[in-house]
Amino acid sequence: MSETGVLSVVGIGPGAQAQTTPAALEAIARAHLVVGYRTYVQLVRHLLEGKEVVQTGMTEEIGRARAAVERARDGARVALISSGDAGVYGMAGLVFEVLREMGWKRGNSPALEIIPGIPALSSCASRVGAPLVHDHCAISLSDLLTPWPVIVRRIEAAATADFVIGLYNPASGRRTRQIVEAQTILRRHRPGATPVALVKSAYREGEQVVLSDLDRFLDYEIGMLTTVIVGSSQSFVFEGYLVTPRGYGNKYTFDGEVLPGQQPGRSLRLAEEG
Amino acid sequence: MSETGVLSVVGIGPGAQAQTTPAALEAIARAHLVVGYRTYVQLVRHLLEGKEVVQTGMTEEIGRARAAVERARDGARVALISSGDAGVYGMAGLVFEVLREMGWKRGNSPALEIIPGIPALSSCASRVGAPLVHDHCAISLSDLLTPWPVIVRRIEAAATADFVIGLYNPASGRRTRQIVEAQTILRRHRPGATPVALVKSAYREGEQVVLSDLDRFLDYEIGMLTTVIVGSSQSFVFEGYLVTPRGYGNKYTFDGEVLPGQQPGRSLRLAEEG
Numbered sequence: 001m002s003e004t005g006v007l008s009v010v011g012i013g014p015g016a017q018a019q020t021t022p023a024a025l026e027a028i029a030r031a032h033l034v035v036g037y038r039t040y041v042q043l044v045r046h047l048l049e050g051k052e053v054v055q056t057g058m059t060e061e062i063g064r065a066r067a068a069v070e071r072a073r074d075g076a077r078v079a080l081i082s083s084g085d086a087g088v089y090g091m092a093g094l095v096f097e098v099l100r101e102m103g104w105k106r107g108n109s110p111a112l113e114i115i116p117g118i119p120a121l122s123s124c125a126s127r128v129g130a131p132l133v134h135d136h137c138a139i140s141l142s143d144l145l146t147p148w149p150v151i152v153r154r155i156e157a158a159a160t161a162d163f164v165i166g167l168y169n170p171a172s173g174r175r176t177r178q179i180v181e182a183q184t185i186l187r188r189h190r191p192g193a194t195p196v197a198l199v200k201s202a203y204r205e206g207e208q209v210v211l212s213d214l215d216r217f218l219d220y221e222i223g224m225l226t227t228v229i230v231g232s233s234q235s236f237v238f239e240g241y242l243v244t245p246r247g248y249g250n251k252y253t254f255d256g257e258v259l260p261g262q263q264p265g266r267s268l269r270l271a272e273e274g
Numbered sequence: 275m276s277e278t279g280v281l282s283v284v285g286i287g288p289g290a291q292a293q294t295t296p297a298a299l300e301a302i303a304r305a306h307l308v309v310g311y312r313t314y315v316q317l318v319r320h321l322l323e324g325k326e327v328v329q330t331g332m333t334e335e336i337g338r339a340r341a342a343v344e345r346a347r348d349g350a351r352v353a354l355i356s357s358g359d360a361g362v363y364g365m366a367g368l369v370f371e372v373l374r375e376m377g378w379k380r381g382n383s384p385a386l387e388i389i390p391g392i393p394a395l396s397s398c399a400s401r402v403g404a405p406l407v408h409d410h411c412a413i414s415l416s417d418l419l420t421p422w423p424v425i426v427r428r429i430e431a432a433a434t435a436d437f438v439i440g441l442y443n444p445a446s447g448r449r450t451r452q453i454v455e456a457q458t459i460l461r462r463h464r465p466g467a468t469p470v471a472l473v474k475s476a477y478r479e480g481e482q483v484v485l486s487d488l489d490r491f492l493d494y495e496i497g498m499l500t501t502v503i504v505g506s507s508q509s510f511v512f513e514g515y516l517v518t519p520r521g522y523g524n525k526y527t528f529d530g531e532v533l534p535g536q537q538p539g540r541s542l543r544l545a546e547e548g
Binding site for chain 1: 283285287290291292293294295296297300334335336337340359360361362363364366367368369370371372373374375378379380388389390391392393396397399400401403404405406407408409410411412413414417418419420421422423424425427428430431432434435436437448449512513514515517518519520521522523524525526528529530538539540541542544
C-alpha cells in the first residue's frame, strides 16, 4: 500500500472511562486496528465494535510493537494502547526503537501521534491524598530489562536527596526480592515512621489503598498491580491521607501574612542567613 | 449552613479540551463555584456559564485555597482547578494544609475529591517523543518556597543516578540564576551532548518544542511556561524525537529472540556474570 497510515500510541489512564481523555478515546475510535496487552484492551472493550483487535500477553511487547508499526506503515490507522501514560514505562519507547530499526524517517508512513494519559503515579497519588506536590521520582523495580545495580543506585540517590519516591513494578509472583532490598536501602536513609502508601488498581475494580510506613509496609500484599509511594521527610499523614506540602509554611502564615525576614516573589531566605 | 459541601481539587491537564478527562469536566460542571489562577480559569471558560468564578493571581495561592475550602465547608460545591495535575506542584497539597489547620476530620464537610489530570511532564514529553519511558524525576527549580540547597542536592542526586530529569519552573522574569546553576551541576555528571528538550505551552496556543543538548540549551528562551527534560545516559535523539528506551535491547533482538545467556521473565543477567 502507498497510503500513509497513522500510528497512535495511546495512554488510556488508569482504566476508568472518566479518567481517559477525549483525545485517547478519539484515537481508538478512529483506528482500524487496536493493539494492546489483553488487560488494557479489555478496559476499552466498549469502544472496539467493528474493529480488528490484537490482544497479546505481557511478554510479547516487541512483537506487539512491530505488528502495530508495520500495519500502520502499510496504511492502516492503528492505536497501540497502554494503561497509564504510554510514555511512562509504556509502549512509546519501543515504538521509536522499532521505527529506528526499520529506517523510518519523519514524513514517511506511518504518521505518529503520542497521546498522553494519566500516569499510574498520578492516579494512585490522587486516591491517597497529595503525596506528589513536591519533587518526586519514578523508579521501576523490575530488573527484567534493567541491571539491578542501576536500580539500586537510583533508590539510594532518591533516598538521600529526599525525593518522594514512586515505585513501579514493585513485585510479581516470581520477583519478590527487590521490594525487600528497596526497603532496606530506604530504611538506611529515612526513619521507619516515614509514611508509605500502597495503591492497587486505582479507579478499577478491586481498588485498594493502604497507608503504612517504611518499617511495616511489607506486611501488606504487594504485587504487579501495586504502586508504592514513599513519602519524603516533609510528607505527613492527615486523616488517612498522605500529603507532601509545597512549602508555603516556610514563607507564609495561614492568613497569607509573610513571615519575618521573607519576601514574596523572592528566594526563600534560610534561617542561617536571617 | 449545615449541608455537606464538596471540594473537588481538579487537574485540567495541559489546557486543551481533548486532554482534559471527563471526570475533571464533570467536577467543573457540577460546581457552584470555580476557583483558580486566572490563566487556568480561562482555559475552561466555556464551562463556566452561570457559575460563580473566583480568579486570582499567581501569588495568592493561600487565599485561593482557603476561600475554596471555606465555601465548600459551608455547603457549596467548589472546584479548585490547577493546570496539569493538581497533585503535582498543584493546589492539592495546600488544600490539605488548610484543612488540617482548621481541624477538619473525615466525614466533616466538605467531602473531598482529588481528580488527577495529565501532568505537565507527561504532556510535554508526548510532544517531543518518549523521554520518560524509564526512571525519571521531577524537580522544581523555584526557590521561592524551597531552600536552594535542597534543590541542588536533588539535581546532584538525579544527575549521578542517571535519572531522566524534568525541571519544572526553570526560570521566570526575575528568577534566572537557577537554570544556569542546574546546567553547571548536570554538566559535571553528564556529557555536553546529552539531549535536552524544552517544551513550552504543550497543547496550547504558542506551543514550542526545542531539542537541544546540555551544552547549548541555555541559548534558547526558557521561562515560566517551559518544562525542561534532560535525557539520561540511555536517551537518544531520533528524527527530531527524544527517546529513552525501556531496555528491551538488553535482552532481546528485534525479532523477539532472546539474547544468549538471558531468560524471559528472569532478572537481566549482567555481562560479568555471563
